[in-house]
Amino acid sequence: MATPKLKKPRKSARGRGAGPARxxxxxxxxxxxxxxxxxxxxxxxxxxxxxxxxxxxxxxxATAELFTRLARYESEHAERLLEAADGxxxxxxxxxxxxxxxxxxxxxxxxxxxxxxxLPHHALLMALSSERRAKAYFEGITKSSKDPGIRKLAxxxxxxxxxxxxxxxKALAAEPQTxxxxxxxxx
Numbered sequence: 001m002a003t004p005k006l007k008k009p010r011k012s013a014r015g016r017g018a019g020p021a022r023x024x025x026x027x028x029x030x031x032x033x034x035x036x037x038x039x040x041x042x043x044x045x046x047x048x049x050x051x052x053x054x055x056x057x058x059x060x061x062a063t064a065e066l067f068t069r070l071a072r073y074e075s076e077h078a079e080r081l082l083e084a085a086d087g088x089x090x091x092x093x094x095x096x097x098x099x100x101x102x103x104x105x106x107x108x109x110x111x112x113x114x115x116x117x118x119l120p121h122h123a124l125l126m127a128l129s130s131e132r133r134a135k136a137y138f139e140g141i142t143k144s145s146k147d148p149g150i151r152k153l154a155x156x157x158x159x160x161x162x163x164x165x166x167x168x169x170k171a172l173a174a175e176p177q178t179x180x181x182x183x184x185x186x187x
Contacts, residue, residue: 063171
C-alpha cells in the first residue's frame with residue numbers, strides 16, 4: 001500500500017505565517033532604528049495635527065499655526081527617514097508604532113481622551129515634553145550607533161528637535177496659563 005502524501009498546511013487567512021508559531025524575521029539595529037524613528041515621527045505629526053485642529057477651535061491661531069508647522073516638520077522627518085532607508089527591509093512601522101505607544105516611547109504623548117478638552121498652555125507643555133524626549137532619543141542614537149550614517153542623521157534630527165523646543169518655549173512664554181473647568185468645554 002502506498003503512503004499517502006501529506007498536504008502542506010495552508011497559510012493563515014490573516015496573512016503569511018500570521019499564526020502563533022510563525023518565524024519572526026529578525027532585524028538589525030539599523031533597520032530597527034529606521035522603523036522606530038519613522039514611527040515616532042509619524043505619530044508626532046498625527047498628534048500635532050490634532051492639536052492644531054483643537055487650537056484652531058479655541059480661536060488660538062498662533063498656537064494652531066505652531067502645531068501645524070510642527071506636524072509638517074515631523075512628516076518631513078518621516079519622509080527623510082523613509083528615503084534614507086530605501087531598499088532596506090524594515091519591521092512593520094505600524095507594529096513598531098503600537099509598541100512605542102505601549103512602552104510610552106512615542107514622541108508625543110497620547111492623551112486621546114483629553115484632545116477635546118486640552119487647553120493651549122497644556123498642549124504646549126505636552127509638546128515640550130515630547131520634543132525633549134525626541135531630542136534625547138536622537139542624542140542617544142548618536143552616541144550608541146556604530147553606523148556613521150545613522151549617527152549623522154540622528155545628530156541632524158536632534159538639532160532640529162532642539163529648534164522645535166525653542167519654538168515651543170517661545171510660544172509657552174506668550175501663552176497665558178488659562179484655567180477652565182472641563183464641563184465648561186462640553187459641546
